[in-house]
Amino acid sequence: MDFEFNNRSRAEVLAPAGSIEIAKAVINAGADAVYLGGDMFGARAYAGNLNNEEMLEILDYAHKFGRKVYLTVNTLLKQNEIDNNLINFLIPFYENGLDAVIVQDLGVFNLIHENFPDLDIHASTQMTQTGPKGSKILRELGATRVVTSREMSLSEISELHKELPDLEIESFVHGALCYSYSGQCLLSSFNGGRSGNRGRCAQPCRMAYDCMLNGQTINKNNEKYILSPKDMCSIPILPDIIEAGVYSLKIEGRMKNITYASYVTSMYRKYLDMYFERGREGYKVDKKDIDNLLDIYNRGMFTTGYYNSTKGREMISLNRPNHMGTKALRVLKNVSGKITFKALEDINAGDVFEIEDGISFTSGNNVKRNDTLVVNLPKKYKLFEGRVINRMNNAKLKALVMSEYVDNPPKIKVDLSMYVSVGSELVLNASIKNPDYNNKYYGKLKNKKDTYYSNDYEDYEYLDVSYIGPVVSKAKSASITKESILKGICAMGDTNFVLGNAEINIDGNAFLPMGQIKQARREVLRLLEEKIKNNHKRTYVKPEILDKDGLTKDMASNSEDKKLSLYFKDIDLSKKITNYSLISRVYIDFNDLFSLASKFKDDSKLSEYKEEISRIKSFNTKLYMALPHVLKTSHLDTFKKLIDTAIYLDVDGFLIRSLEELAFIDEYIAKLDRSLDVILDSNMYVFNTWAKEEFLKIPLNKFKIKGFSAALELNERELRSVLDESFELPVLTTAPLMISEQCPKRTFNACNKQRENYLLKSHKGNDYEIMSICSFCYMQMNSKKINLLDTNEYKDLKVGYLRFDIEKENDLIELIRHFKKLEDYSLLDIMDKYNEKRIVEYGHFYRGVE
Structure with a gap:
């Protein structure tokens, strides 16, 4: 074309x-x-x-x-x-x-x-x-x-x-x-080390699962592909x-x-x-x-x-996770394996039809819609009358692609003008519309502060080249004609060009061999291709190295001991600790406060929360609210109420999980005469020191980034090259394996808009806890508990803080077992209540990801 x-x-x-x-x-x-x-x-x-x-x-x-x-x-x-x-x-x-x-x-x-x-x-x-x-x-x-x-x-x-x-x-x-938000899925990573964040997703979402709600399976036997x-x-x-x-x-x-x-x-x-x-x-x-x-x-x-x-x-494609094909054949009769099909669509020779998973046959003929196709197949296949067979491969479409697009590039219209004058050099000019004319990517400065092009793109409407040939001699007999020249320059063979307009100028009784005309055409097109190619060339100039110390020195801590952070999924558990003088940070979960977000001062429960937060802060402990994993504009009203509640509760800052949250709150609280601190959670990925530097470049008004969380996919050796005292290491936590707008409860019409936990059971024996986050209408799949407390290596990592996710009393027991100095500050009666087998899941701390 x-x-x-x-x-x-x-x-x-x-x-x-x-x-x-x-x-x-x-x-x-x-x-x-x-x-x-x-x-x-x-x-x-x-x-x-x-x-x-x-x-x-x-x-x-x-x-x-x-x-x-x-x-x-x-x-x-x-x-x-x-x-x-x-x-x-x-x-x-x-x-x-x-x-x-x-x-x-x-x-x-x-x-x-x-x-x-x-x-x-x-x-x-x-x-x-x-x-x-x-x-x-x-x-x-x-x-x-x-x-x-x-x-x-x-x-x-x-x-x-x-x-x-x-x-x-x-x-x-x-x-x-994808079932999960892209960039917020660790399911493949924690299943077998193949990280979606590293381009190696094994697509466990396309596997079969059962959904267990209140101990009952809520999906049918033929609806197993819940996450597909x-x-x-x-x-x-x-x-x-x-x-x-x-x-x-x-x-x-x-x-x-x-x-x-x-x-x-x-x-x-x-x-x-x-x-x-x-x-x-x-x-x-x-x-x-x-x-x-x-x-x-x-x-x-x-x-x-x-x-x-x-x-x-x-x-959701509940019945099948891969290509389903299209309905193409219906069985009219089956006589001992001799099958007569009715064509539901036009059938092409070479079309492939699926009988069972992995079993197919290929049509040898073209068959019109509503005509019949007779095929001999083994008797064992259940090809009963009325069964519909799907086409999995359309040979006609494949042939169309091969003929139209493979090895069939577009043709560029080129205007040629030739000047033939006895006693002067042959001149052939070629001109095309510049493919990058007025293209904002080329030829002018970008709208970036202190950023300029280092190359010289041409910003002309047309690209022109000229070929200068040999001197034209006078004809001894018949002279060259415009028609002959046109014939020589219009045949462009297997090039990417076709002739647009042609102008031929002949001065005098000129002789010009056809070989010279064709040579001129070949050379001018070669020069044109070179000009198009060179129009995009630029030169790399190595920049001066930035002073990293200027970006990071204010993040360092002089403390030689690692400080402790507690993340309470249920704020009532915070009352189990009577003295917080050895705890540097406390996080409260947004879910725990969501039901109170619209009630404020006259609500007794909210007053109780405020009193507990004031008690914790009285020990000079910083208190933060942990925010949702995603924020969409459709949930801004809900989010604003949540932030208003957090400010009323006098939090010191937020555990941030998205850039959208970071920017929105910074703008929202700009009217306040105070600044708030930010800790970035693990899903705000800092896989390298350059990422930390870039986060610190973010222009903020009222926020100050005070800390980062260690990436959950880096192993202990890889963490050593990234961490410093501004980082927090989750040592007792559950990894969010998936954050999704979908929710299996909703898929199976079991949505009650109530926050609750339930299970997905894979057919390979893995169980996953699902949390329905109804306040922001998304679901979170969690890993098993990760516990690094029995490892020795974590103690040597250069981090400022160790984080403990407290979901139940037994998590407090793990904390006290490893930090004996906390015993005097905790209600130890809970130690007598639990004697569970200790957790030894290490996540990626040793294995890492590919």
Whole structure:
């Protein structure tokens, strides 16, 4: 197909690629940009990914057609990885015109922004961005785009766009949905060491489970895939998504094959163009296109995700966790294995049909809808009359992709003008529309403070080159004609160019061999390709090294002893300790106070809480409220009441679990004549010292970041390279394995809007406690209790604080057993009540993650 460069700045189709072949195919299929991983640091470690040579090749290929390439560097990096490899890995891609990097780790964010100030940074969906406040922080740190959490609704995205109109929004529109918030899932990590935060998720959410509520199984036998969402398809609501402010329409699928990636890309290209050409009134979705997308891949039909769907049963593929295919054949009769099927759709030779899991057959013929297909199959299969068989592979779609998009690049229209004058050199000029003309990524300064381009991109409307050939001689007989020259220059063979306009100027009775004409054409196109390629080149300039001491010295503690922090999941347990003089920090859980958040001073229970908090603080113990794991704009009213309650209770600060919370509270309390402290919890990942530095750069008004929590996926050796006295080490805790907008209680119509704990039992023998957090309408899956108190290594770690999560009296016993000096300050009658087997689960303290 012919291709003309145009301004696609209104929105882009962003396609995935797990190999260079797929990357080229999705560009051929109409992608404005492609996102892919190199051979390091991508969040799909088991995708094909591209080696360095392939990365450089695809950069040139994409830029030739005015497309962009975004590199995924969207994993958490350990200290040795980020120090020794990251910048050197990126330099050749940067110098070859890499358009952007997609980042999860704030340490990676820090180093990329410092080393490549003119390289766009896109904040990955792994950063769990759910609203405008946290996104504003990322913009101020240097992000040019935020990839929203899949859980955001259209109204929430619209609010983000209204508050930050200069920040690009990228949102997923098609493909697999995660059950958990991206970046907030440790289930695979704690199951077998394969961390989703490191691009190695084993997808335990796609396994079979039973849901146990009050001792009863509430899911049916054929509804085992409780944590497996359906795939998303947003074509029916694409106008709504664009009008909400989404700029980049992201297709999931770096693990998918070339047929999937290319065909899905072509469909979103079709419908995005349709919307901009015809408007909302002319936007019509062809059912056949949706059927074809289902044929390509679906997990039990499609959902529009969280954009406008009600979370719950309709979003979950309860019966099957993988491709379900489409209904294609119905058994009319079975005579001793000779099966007569009725075709429910047009059947193609080469289509694959599933009989049982892992058992399939292939059609040898083309069959029209409602015609019959006769196949001989073993008698053992239960192919009874009336049974419907699904098609799992559509051969026609696969063939279409191969013919239309694989090895079939777009053609660029080039205007040629040749000047032939006897006694002068032959001149052939070539001109194309500059693929990057007025592209905000090239040719002008970015809207970043003290950040400038270090390269010289051309910002001309057209790219022009000239070839100067040999001197033209006078014809001895017949002279060259315009028609002959045109014939010689228009045949462009297997190049990426086709002739647009041609101007031929002949002065005098000129002789010009056809070989010279063709040579001129080849050379001018070669020069044009070189100019397009060089238009993206830039040079890496190593920055001066920052003084780290200036960023961290105020965080250090002079205390030689590790201080103690207690996190009470139930504030009533705090009364078991009569003297807090040896406790430095106390956390109270937001869930414990939520029911009181709207009542205030005249409520006796709230007064009781205030009295207990005052007692604890009287020992010079700092008291913090631990906040929810996620905050969405739809829950802001609830959150405000919670913060008002915390301020009334005179807390010293908050245990923060999201950037959205951090920014919102800092702005909300700006009217108060006081400052509050912040401790960042473990899910505010500090995998390396660079991440800590970046957190400390966040511009805050009334907050001061006073501490960090050790990352739960680093082992003891890796922690040593990160921790200092500003860190808190959880030594008795439960890890939040999953934070999800979904909730199995709601899936099975058992939602009573009451906070309670229940169980998920995997068919491999693992039990997981589920907490329904009804106050903010999400669920939390917890690990077994992690207890590092029997290890010796934790005592040698350089941390300022040791944290104990107190969920029941037995946790207080563990505390007292290991810190005998607390015995005089505790009610020891509880020691006689419990004699349970001691816990020896160590989490990742020894094993770590890949």
